[in-house]
Amino acid sequence: xxxxxxxxxxxxxxxxxxxxxxxxxxxxxxxxxxxxxxxxxxxxxxxxxxxxxxxxxxxxxxxxxxxxxxxxxxxxxxxxxxxxxxxxxxxxxxxxxxxxxxxxxxxxxxxx
Amino acid sequence: xxxxxxxxxxxxxxxxxxxxxxxxxxxxxxxxxxxxxxxxxxxxxxxxxxxxxxxxxxxxxxxxxxxxxxxxxxxxxxxxxxxxxxxxxxxxxxxxxxxxxxxxxxxxxx
Numbered sequence: 686x687x688x689x690x691x692x693x694x695x696x697x698x699x700x701x702x703x704x705x706x707x708x709x710x711x712x713x714x715x716x717x718x719x720x721x722x723x724x725x726x727x728x729x730x731x732x733x734x735x736x737x738x739x740x741x742x743x744x745x746x747x748x749x750x751x752x753x754x755x756x757x758x759x760x761x762x763x764x765x766x767x768x769x770x771x772x773x774x775x776x777x778x779x780x781x782x783x784x785x786x787x788x789x790x791x792x793x794x795x796x797x
Numbered sequence: 798x799x800x801x802x803x804x805x806x807x808x809x810x811x812x813x814x815x816x817x818x819x820x821x822x823x824x825x826x827x828x829x830x831x832x833x834x835x836x837x838x839x840x841x842x843x844x845x846x847x848x849x850x851x852x853x854x855x856x857x858x859x860x861x862x863x864x865x866x867x868x869x870x871x872x873x874x875x876x877x878x879x880x881x882x883x884x885x886x887x888x889x890x891x892x893x894x895x896x897x898x899x900x901x902x903x904x905x906x907x
Binding site: 689716718720725726727728729730733735741743744775777783784785786787788789790791 | 827828830832838839840841842843844845847885887889892893894895896897898899900
């Protein structure tokens with residue numbers, strides 16, 4: 686099925702541990718995004734990649750790094766997890782700026 | 798700070814009634830989008846309206862945009878229990894960023 690695939694769906698980390706969230710899309714979209722969703726705050730942009738080979742910071746980039754591995758894949762890395770990074774993380778993609786986003790189903794991350 | 802803010806934060810209606818949600822934003826936009834999110838799921842794109850458009854329809858959805866007031870509304874007609882979800886507006890201001898509001902939680906009672 687065409688769309689955005691995120692792995693894992695759930696993860697529990699201890700403070701200080703690292704992990705990488707994976708995202709892949711099969712719609713040949715140019716732009717990919719990572720958002721986090723916290724209760725009552727909507728979605729906040731962490732990083733985005735306008736096209737293959739480029740990445741830029743969003744609203745809340747601190748504590749995260751990203752890699753646009755190829756046109757299909759865009760990963761998000763937490764180098765040293767903190768409890769404040771407990772959230773639901775969504776990956777999204779779009780073909781152009783005047784089209785809506787396609788979202789993955791999310792990764793629910795808990796840092797203890 | 799968030800570009801788009803939805804109003805109301807929560808809305809409870811009976812099945813068959815219409816549901817109206819509003820979104821206000823602060824700066825000029827290229828387009829405004831509405832999304833639906835069912836509990837525990839990802840967001841689903843509903844409709845996009847460009848800054849030079851005033852109204853758009855898709856099935857039971859009607860979206861209006863008033864750029865002079867920097868506001869938009871989403872109308873869902875003849876609501877169904879399956880419409881129960883959170884609805885988000887998102888504004889694209891240029892470049893590749895789209896900023897989301899905090900959402901309206903809609904509950905449709907059967």
